[in-house]
Amino acid sequence: MSLLDELEAESIYIIREAFSQFQRPTILYSVGKDSSVVVHLARKAFYPMPLPFPLLHVDTGFDFPEMYDFRDWFVDKIGAKLLVYRNEEAISKNANPFDLGTFNCCDLLRTKALVNALKHFEVDAAIGGARREEEKSRAKERVFSFRDSFGQWEPKNQRPEPWNLYNGRIKKGEGVRVFPLSNWTELDIWSYIERENIPIVPLYYAAEREVIVRGDLLIPAVQTRSGNGLLPGEKVEKLMIRYRTLGCSPCTGAVRSTATTLKEIVAEMMETTISERSTRVIDHDQEGSMEKKKREGYF
Amino acid sequence: MDILRFSTAGSVDDGKSTFIGRLLYDTGNIYTDHLAKIKKGDKLSLAVLTDGLQAEQEQGITIDVAYRYFQSKKRRFILADSPGHERYTRNMATAASTADATVVLIDAEKGITTQTKRHSCIASLLAVPRLVVAINKMDLVNFSESRFFELEAEFTKFAEKLSFKDVAVIPISALEGDNVADKSKRTPWYEGKTVLSYLEEIHLIADKNSIDARFPVQVVLREGTKRFFGGSVVSGGFSVGDEVTILPSLETSRIKSIIKTDGKAIDRASVSSLVNFTLEDERDISRGDMIVRSHNRPHAVSECEAMLIWFDEKPLSLNREYFVFHTTKQTRGIVRELSYLLDITNLKRKNADTLGLNDIGRVSLELARPIFVDPYDRNRGTGSFILVDVETNQTAAAGLIIERFSEKDRKEEIIRKQGHVATNITESKGEVSRVDRESRLGYKAKTFWLTGLSGSGKSTVSVALERELFDGGRLVYRLDGDNLRHGLNRDLGFSDADRGENIRRTAEASKLLNDAGVTVICSLISPFEKDRKMAREIIGNENFCEIYVATPLSVCEERDPKGLYKKARAGEITGFTGISAPYEEPKNPDVRIDTSTETLSESVGKIKQIF
Numbered sequence: 001m002s003l004l005d006e007l008e009a010e011s012i013y014i015i016r017e018a019f020s021q022f023q024r025p026t027i028l029y030s031v032g033k034d035s036s037v038v039v040h041l042a043r044k045a046f047y048p049m050p051l052p053f054p055l056l057h058v059d060t061g062f063d064f065p066e067m068y069d070f071r072d073w074f075v076d077k078i079g080a081k082l083l084v085y086r087n088e089e090a091i092s093k094n095a096n097p098f099d100l101g102t103f104n105c106c107d108l109l110r111t112k113a114l115v116n117a118l119k120h121f122e123v124d125a126a127i128g129g130a131r132r133e134e135e136k137s138r139a140k141e142r143v144f145s146f147r148d149s150f151g152q153w154e155p156k157n158q159r160p161e162p163w164n165l166y167n168g169r170i171k172k173g174e175g176v177r178v179f180p181l182s183n184w185t186e187l188d189i190w191s192y193i194e195r196e197n198i199p200i201v202p203l204y205y206a207a208e209r210e211v212i213v214r215g216d217l218l219i220p221a222v223q224t225r226s227g228n229g230l231l232p233g234e235k236v237e238k239l240m241i242r243y244r245t246l247g248c249s250p251c252t253g254a255v256r257s258t259a260t261t262l263k264e265i266v267a268e269m270m271e272t273t274i275s276e277r278s279t280r281v282i283d284h285d286q287e288g289s290m291e292k293k294k295r296e297g298y299f
Numbered sequence: 300m301d302i303l304r305f306s307t308a309g310s311v312d313d314g315k316s317t318f319i320g321r322l323l324y325d326t327g328n329i330y331t332d333h334l335a336k337i338k339k340g341d342k343l344s345l346a347v348l349t350d351g352l353q354a355e356q357e358q359g360i361t362i363d364v365a366y367r368y369f370q371s372k373k374r375r376f377i378l379a380d381s382p383g384h385e386r387y388t389r390n391m392a393t394a395a396s397t398a399d400a401t402v403v404l405i406d407a408e409k410g411i412t413t414q415t416k417r418h419s420c421i422a423s424l425l426a427v428p429r430l431v432v433a434i435n436k437m438d439l440v441n442f443s444e445s446r447f448f449e450l451e452a453e454f455t456k457f458a459e460k461l462s463f464k465d466v467a468v469i470p471i472s473a474l475e476g477d478n479v480a481d482k483s484k485r486t487p488w489y490e491g492k493t494v495l496s497y498l499e500e501i502h503l504i505a506d507k508n509s510i511d512a513r514f515p516v517q518v519v520l521r522e523g524t525k526r527f528f529g530g531s532v533v534s535g536g537f538s539v540g541d542e543v544t545i546l547p548s549l550e551t552s553r554i555k556s557i558i559k560t561d562g563k564a565i566d567r568a569s570v571s572s573l574v575n576f577t578l579e580d581e582r583d584i585s586r587g588d589m590i591v592r593s594h595n596r597p598h599a600v601s602e603c604e605a606m607l608i609w610f611d612e613k614p615l616s617l618n619r620e621y622f623v624f625h626t627t628k629q630t631r632g633i634v635r636e637l638s639y640l641l642d643i644t645n646l647k648r649k650n651a652d653t654l655g656l657n658d659i660g661r662v663s664l665e666l667a668r669p670i671f672v673d674p675y676d677r678n679r680g681t682g683s684f685i686l687v688d689v690e691t692n693q694t695a696a697a698g699l700i701i702e703r704f705s706e707k708d709r710k711e712e713i714i715r716k717q718g719h720v721a722t723n724i725t726e727s728k729g730e731v732s733r734v735d736r737e738s739r740l741g742y743k744a745k746t747f748w749l750t751g752l753s754g755s756g757k758s759t760v761s762v763a764l765e766r767e768l769f770d771g772g773r774l775v776y777r778l779d780g781d782n783l784r785h786g787l788n789r790d791l792g793f794s795d796a797d798r799g800e801n802i803r804r805t806a807e808a809s810k811l812l813n814d815a816g817v818t819v820i821c822s823l824i825s826p827f828e829k830d831r832k833m834a835r836e837i838i839g840n841e842n843f844c845e846i847y848v849a850t851p852l853s854v855c856e857e858r859d860p861k862g863l864y865k866k867a868r869a870g871e872i873t874g875f876t877g878i879s880a881p882y883e884e885p886k887n888p889d890v891r892i893d894t895s896t897e898t899l900s901e902s903v904g905k906i907k908q909i910f
Contacts, residue, residue, distance in 0.1 A: 001571060003300045003375050009573035012560060013531055016518050020586055020627075044560040045529075048522040132366045139365040155363070159694040160389050160610050162396035165624045165685045169692040183377055185368050275330040 004192050011038075011180040012045040013164065014143055015127065018178040019045070019052060021168030022125035025178070026083070028114075029055035031067045032246045033200050034129030034181060036074075037189055040198050041180060042127070043078065054081035056126070058117050060109040061091050062248035064220075070201045077199075085117030097250050109248075115151035118175060125168065127178045133185045143182050149173035186244075187269045194262040204265065206242040206257040213237060218254040302375045303498055306394035306401045306427070308383040308418045313404040314435045318473035319367065319380060320345025322495065325480035328369035345473070364394045371480075373499045383414045388643065388657035389610045391418060392697055395425040396683070399503060402431045402494065407440045407470075411453055413644050420643045423461035424606065424659070424699070426676050428506040430458070430466045433494055437486070438472040444488040459870070460646060460879065462676065464506065467497050507570050508534035508678050512541075512592040513671075515626035515681075516584055520575060527558065527575040528584055530627065533680030534673075535592070536569040537576070544596060545582055546589045546671045552578040587628035589671045597671040597681055604701040604829070606641070606675075607634075607662050609654040611688060611695040615662075617653070621695060622687035625670045626680065631689075636663040638828060638883065648881070654696070663829070664698070674702035674795075702795040736816040742773065744813040746838050747906065749822040750831060750885060751848030752877045753863055754855035756894030756902075757822035760848065763903050765820055773818050778805055780823035793874050799830050806834035813842055826882040846906055847888035852877050854895040 001009070015038075018025045027042060029035045043051055057071060075082045087095075090108040097105040118126055132138050142158050144166045159167050168176055181189070193200060210221040212234050221236040230236070241254040242265075259265040309315035323329050324345060367378040379394035381387060395401055401422035405415050422430060432454055440446045451468040458466050469478055470486050471494060477483030480495040492500070512535030520527040537543070541554045555577045557568050568574045576590065584590075591597060609615060615634060623632040638661040640651035654660045675682030686696040737743050747764065749757040761777050768775040780801070784791070788804055791797040802825055809819040825831050835843045855877065856864040867875035874880045889909055892902040 001301065003302060006302050006571065008560075009531065009571065012573055013517065016529065020518060046518075046520060047560055047562060048527075049520050133368045139367065140363045158363075160393045160697070161694075162393045162685065162697040163679065163683045164397070165683065167624065167685065167687050167692070167694045169622065169687055171692065183366070183368070185370075273331045275332050 004188065004195060007184055007188055008041065008044075008192070010164075010183060011041045014166070014178065014180040014182075015042050015045045017144075017166050017168065018125045018127055018176075018180075021166070022176070024121070024123050025053045025125040025127060026118075026121065026123040027053060027055045028126050028128040028177075029057050029071075029082075030129070030246075031057065031063065031071045031201060032129070033189055033193060033204060034131070036198050036200050037184075037192060038127060038129045038180060039078070039080070040196060051078070051080050053127075054083050056083045056085065056117060056121065056123065058110060058114045059084050059086045060113070060248050061086060062096075062109070062250060064201075064203055064246065064249045066203050067201055067246060070199075074199060083117075083121055085113060085120060087113035087116065097248070102251050106251075118151065123175065124170060125176050125178050127180065129181050130177075130179050131181050131184050131186075131189075132179075141179060141182065143179055144168055145177040145179065146170070147175045147177060151175065153177075187266070190262070190266045190269050194266050197262075201246060203243045203246060205261070206240055206259050206264075208238050209241050209254070210236050210238055211241060211254055213239075218256070220249050220252065220254060222249045300370070300373070300375055301503060302377060303501060303503065304377045304379065304397050304399050305431075305498060306379045306381065306391070306398040306422070307404070308381045308387075308391045308394065308401075308421075309404045309414070313383070313406055313414075314473050315380075315383075315404050317345045318402075318404060318433065318435065318471075318479065319378065321473045321476060321479045322378075323367065323369050325476060326369055326371045326495065364390050371495060371499060376498065383418055385414075385417065386657060388417070388421065388659070389608060389697075391421045392425060392608045395422045395427050396679075396697065398422070398425075398427045399506060400429040400431060400498060400501060401427045402433055404433050404435045404473075405450060405454070407434050407436045407443075407446060407450065410450060411457065415454075416457060417644045419458065419461060420646065423463060424608075424643070426462070426679055426699075428464045429501060430461075430463045431494060431497055432466060432468040433471045433473075434468065435471055435473055437470045437477060438475050442470070442472075442477075442483075442485045444486075447486075447489070459868070467491065469494055469497065504570075508680075509536065509570055511535045511595055511597070511673060511678055511681075512537055513597060513673070513678070513681050514576070514590040515628065515671075516586055516588045516590060517627045519585060525577065526584075527577055528590065529573075529575045530590075531573045532568050532570050533626065534570055534678050535595075536567060537590075537592070538567045542593045543578070543590050544593045545584055546591060546596070546599060547669055548583070548588070550580075550582055551593055552580040552582055555579045587626075589626065589628075591671070597673050597678075599669040599671050600666070601669045602635075602663065602665050603670075603672060605662055605664055605684075605698040606701065607654060607660055607686070607696045607698050609656060609658045609660070609696050611691075611693050612656055613688065613691070613693070613695070614656075615654040615660075615696070620689050622689055623664075623666060623670070623684055623698075624687060625672070625684040628668075628670055630670065631667040632686070633665045634662045634686075635665050638662065648883075661701070672700045675699035677702070733814050733816075736814075740774070740816050743842070744774075744816050744818045745842050745844060746809045746813055746819040746821060747844050747846055748825070748831065748834060748838075749820065749846045749848055750825045750888075751850060752852060752855045752882060753824060753875075754858045754860055755848040755850035757824075757848050759899065760892065760894065760902050760906075761820045761822045763899055764906055767903055767907065768818060768820075774816060775818045775820065776812055778808060778812075778819055778821045778823075780805070780821075780825075783808075793880075795827070798825075798827070799833070802830040802834050803837070806837040809834075810838050813838065824876050824882070826876045826880065828883045828885070831885065844889045844906075844909060845885055847885045847891045848894065849884075849891050850894045 027038055046052055087109055095105055095108045132141055142161050147153055211218045212221050218241055240258055242257040243254050259268045364379050364381045369376050381390040381394040403415055403418050405411055434447055434450050447470045470489050471478040478493045482493055513533040514530050516528045517530040520529055537554055539554050544551050557565050558575045617634055620631050620633055623630050639648040640658055640660040643659055673681045682700045684698040685694055688695045751757050765775050765777045788801050791801050805821055812819045866872045867878040876882050890905050892905055
């Protein structure tokens with residue numbers, strides 16, 4: 001079996017387990033490339049039947065405009081059911097990363113919002129696109145990751161997963177995050193998107209875009225309610241860039257690139273020497289910040 | 300490109316983190332932003348690359364299985380890395396459960412430690428096919444050839460009792476990069492592969508079970524009136540047109556089509572592929588059922604023997620319910636008996652009342668519904684299960700099914716094979732009873748069951764006992780294990796199941812002879828408590844005398860009257876009791892004799908005393 005066939009088979013097996021073992025499984029749909037792959041795999045898992053569960057988008061209000069356009073087009077195209085959840089309370093108080101700092105802002109608009117969304121929609125299995133290779137604390141993540149009734153992740157209280165026997169038994173109010181892409185690498189994702197011709201947000205392709213150059217980082221120039229995000233001495237430049245990973249527009253770094261097709265992106269990925277998450281501003285907060293967020297319920 | 304999964308275990312001292320860092324670094328799998336963090340001057344601190352969670356970093360230990368991904372020009376690797384301390388047996392077992400190979404590290408200065416042994420034994424228990432023994436820190440012993448071969452010989456001797464397909468011993472220095480990915484110039488006396496090239500060249504398909512076609516149904520998909528049965532081919536393979544049997548219903552049909560998840564039809568699905576089947580006939584099939592090829596079926600068991608690796612802080616409770624997850628099936632089960640606890644560092648057995656966290660023990664499991672199993676060492680997919688605590692939902696244990704099935708299941712199996720039902724057989728009663736015969740003869744016929752190792756003196760004692768009883772006026776007959784294997788039992792081998800059947804037939808024959816008024820002396824190794832218990836049940840408790848010929852293994856091996864121990868030690872015979880297969884000592888024998896300390900007439904005298 002080829003690498004991609006083997007990964008695909010494992011992922012579909014996991015998605016089918018989630019479907020079989022839970023009452024209300026839901027795909028956590030961030031609109032990013034990994035989410036797109038999860039949705040594609042889930043559709044394959046139940047073909048020729050329609051997708052048997054909805055997509056849930058936890059919306060911070062800060063996603064790139066292109067992402068909202070893509071989301072609506074894509075959901076309509078595949079005929080899926082979309083659930084959207086926003087932490088309206090925090091948004092109405094003008095929560096933003098410039099005033100609160102990335103860590104606190106994420107906590108409110110992503111972590112708290114996600115935990116509340118799962119409670120609100122009574123989701124018992126949230127299927128997400130996280131990969132173990134992405135980040136150190138994820139390297140030990142389970143495929144069925146247990147969360148207590150507060151949505152919290154306790155590294156010491158995770159269930160061992162020998163073979164492919166996934167234990168999805170939970171009590172009311174508890175939940176499981178299911179990670180079918182656990183064993184995929186970023187290169188696998190791109191190779192698979194290319195092979196299966198999976199639609200993705202155009203921001204992943206290189207184009208001339210306005211950015212702020214800050215040290216090693218390329219930060220998208222976006223107008224927000226609290227200003228333009230420029231530090232003294234900085235200016236907006238137009239550069240040929242693309243995004244390797246997508247999140248909130250103020251907190252997502254870009255990379256210089258000329259890759260305008262999937263083939264070129266895959267070729268670029270094979271050559272790349274820097275990690276994916278180094279382009280995310282949030283990880284620069286403090287060492288181990290991801291682990292902290294996860295403990296509190298972050299995806 | 301394909302995927303090889305391997306596991307490692309060890310502590311900070313073995314240089315395991317440095318080894319993994321080296322492997323990632325030398326295969327070009329470290330991003331520059333990560334590299335920047337590990338460079339201290341011109342030195343690389345490779346170990347930092349694989350450090351885990353903050354809490355663990357503070358304690359200076361890794362406490363869980365961490366998965367790493369890297370790739371060489373030939374292959375993708377998934378490395379499951381776990382700590383090596385006894386407290387983390389469950390993590391080691393989890394890491395080994397899916398591994399195609401295991402790498403153990405030995406510090407060349409310190410030599411083979413308990414931890415090395417424990418890790419090797421766990422990998423062997425979990426049926427990892429291949430073991431790589433990396434003798435690390437060769438730089439600290441000046442790449443000494445003699446030190447390497449000394450350690451290699453010591454390890455090879457230890458590994459004789461393990462069940463790997465292959466063991467490769469490789470001299471390395473993870474710190475300086477010798478023989479990890481690049482061939483070292485400092486070990487000219489070593490002609491083997493580097494660790495990386497060994498892992499790259501493993502032929503994966505050869506290590507998989509491609510014989511027993513098993514397809515546990517995971518989902519049933521519908522389109523109009525059409526039904527598709529989705530799942531993974533756990534072992535073997537299926538082709539369109541194959542005659543299949545559905546378990547548990549035992550209905551048969553043929554495979555009409557095999558469809559990939561993209562909707563394309565294919566002719567054949569081989570091991571590990573995930574596909575949907577349609578069948579020629581309409582059959583009622585649901586998740587947890589199993590589709591198998593009709594001429595090669597797994598055992599349907601409602602009781603089984605298994606090794607359990609205990610995962611939970613809460614210890615095993617006998618006679619209490621657990622959920623059982625086996626393939627795609629979930630049922631409930633009860634652990635009825637704990638035969639022994641296994642010390643994984645020396646494979647010795649101990650009596651125990653329960654299993655605690657990280658303990659390994661052999662149990663009898665009773666199931667609410669039958670599951671369809673193969674022995675774990677033959678089929679990891681259908682031989683494995685987990686127990687889940689019904690109150691806390693914690694994963695309580697990993698289970699490995701042992702090839703020995705209960706009397707009840709064996710009977711059902713025979714019925715299934717022969718296609719008729721036992722309830723149609725009625726016993727024909729005669730006019731002459733056992734009591735009639737006994738009153739004519741003037742004594743009660745009994746069975747003396749001699750159990751013990753090969754070479755313990757069972758046959759010698761039997762022959763002498765037979766003579767004495769016969770001379771004393773009794774009708775007596777000897778059933779000797781070896782002799783029976785020439786006739787009645789000549790179709791049986793030495794697998795656990797065949798050993799069980801051997802005992803069953805011998806016990807049935809003894810029962811008939813006893814019934815006819817003949818006293819019987821059986822001499823069989825009969826290594827398993829459960830089989831002897833079965834013999835006792837068949838023959839009847841009041842007629843059965845268990846005689847344990849307890850001559851020590853060392854004496855038996857020295858005697859070696861048939862040269863079998865020598866062959867077993869050389870690996871020419873597998874599954875040899877005492878060497879490569881276990882002997883469960885009788886807990887309460889009626890008589891215990893030891894031919895290494897007693898004369899023959901003393902032994903015979905002890906047996907005669909119980910009349």
